[in-house]
Amino acid sequence: MNSISGRGAIRGRGARSNISHRFQRRSVVAEPAEAVDGEPPVTQVLPVRARSVITRNRSPDxxxxxxVNPYQGCEHGCVYCFARPSHAYHDLSPGLDFETRILAKTNAVDCFVRELAAPSYRCEPIAIGVNTDAYQPAERDLRITRGLLETCLARRQPAILITKSRLILRDKDLLAELARLRLVRVAVSLTTLDHDLKRRLEPRTAGPGARLGVIGELAGAGVPVSVMVAPIIPRINDAEMERILAAAAARGARSASYVLLRLPDEVEPLFRDWLAVHFPERARAVMGxxxxxxxxxxYRSAFHTRMRGEGEFAEIIGQRFAVARRRAGLDRQLEPLDTSRFVRVRKEPETGGQLDLF
Known part of the structure; x- marks a missing residue:
């Protein structure tokens, strides 16, 4: 693994460089990306053709x-993002490449329709945009996520969405109808109520007030909304947990969850570098x-503990969260999504025409 050199953060970006990844044969010292005419690195959206889009998760956590992930890479630029290492599978850096070279699965909806129609498919809720945000900026024009939701409504396929973006409100019409049929729930990730910390930690995401607004608008439309305090970072945002839960509950959130900061693979050096730039006086305490x-x-990737950690600090966070969640009325279980309405549609491969329902 290489080191990261240079001074200062790049405006609007979480990482400062394209660090080498674990599949590269050579290690390099990555210099910080140079801005062009004073501007930060430009985002490139690269169209890709997927063979399939539904993936199976075997984690009990x-x-x-x-x-289904319509995009790989994420322009939001959250420095802590656990999905950054996935860019290495495409021989791209988990650093700036992850934020600036976005792979868009332009045929995702066609793949989705085909896979839902497969005789082997058994309906269960599908999470959309778990690895990277399904409502990142590229979605504004490409509308892949909206196409997936339209398919969910047509097929009565239940869906789960997780986002940090206000763009989800564009699809409030679909989400409200899906909610009426008990086919959707949304989780809004809210890491901090501090605008300055948000700007440093999650540079291109919606601000705290905007995310609270998303919770309020979706709740007002009848969409079941939960809040995720994720990630909780020791000595950075852990003191805000109770305020975040109270604010989300006041806007109509129905439940809540949290995740302790995860630093798999290349995320660790990226986060250490971020600490050195933004909170050098706290870096040793945070990592300790x-x-x-x-x-x-x-970080340890063991099931059952990777999301919450172990030991005294982890236990205190768990206890604080349980008390705050109960006090805010967010300890309710959301109603299960309805899989009984699912409609399987078989399509004619050559013409794309519908043959039958069964």
């Missing part, structure tokens, strides 16, 4: 088995607490 939560390592 999340509440779904199936997911994380190591206490993961048996001396910055």
């Amino acid at each position: 999340v509440g779904f088995n199936l997911s 607490i994380l190591q206490d939560c993961h048996r001396g390592k910055a």
Whole structure:
């Protein structure tokens, strides 16, 4: 793994460089990306053709088995994003490449329709945009996520959405209808109520007030909304947890969850560099607490503990969260999504015409 050199953050970006990834044969010292005419690196959206889009998750730590990610990479630029290492599979850096070279699955809707029609498919809720945000800026023009939701409504396929973006409100019409049929729920990730910290930590996401507004508007439309305090970062945002839950509950959130900061693979050096730039006086304390939560390592990927950690700090966070969630009335279980309405549609491969329903 390479080191990161240079001074200062890049405006509007979480990472400062294209660090090498674990599949590269050579290690390099990555210099910070140079801005062009004083502007930060430009985002490129690269169209790709997917062979399939529904993936199966075998982790016991999340509440779904199936997911669809219309985009790989994410322009939001959250420095802590656990999905950054996935860019290495495309020989792209988990650093700036992850934020500036976005792979858009332009045939995702066609793949989705085909896979839902497969005789082997058994209906269960599908999470859309779990690895990277399905409502990042590229979605504004490409509308892939909206096409997936239109398919969910037509097929009565239940869906789960997780986002940090106000763009989800564009699809409030679809979400309200899906909610009426008990076919959708939305989780809004809210990391901080501090605008300055948001700008440094999640540079291109919606601000705290905008995300609270998303919760309020969706709740007002009858869409079941939960809030995710994710990630909780020791000595950075952990003190805000109670205020975040109270604010989300006041806007109509029905339930809440949290995740302790995860630093898999290349995310660790990126986050360490971010700390050195933005919070150098806290860096040692932050990493020391994380190591206490993961048996001396910055992160352990073991099931059941990777999302919450272990040890004294992890236990205190868990206890604080349970009390605050109960006090805010967010400890209710959301009603299960309805899989009984699912309609399987078989399509004629050559013409794309509908043959039958069964």
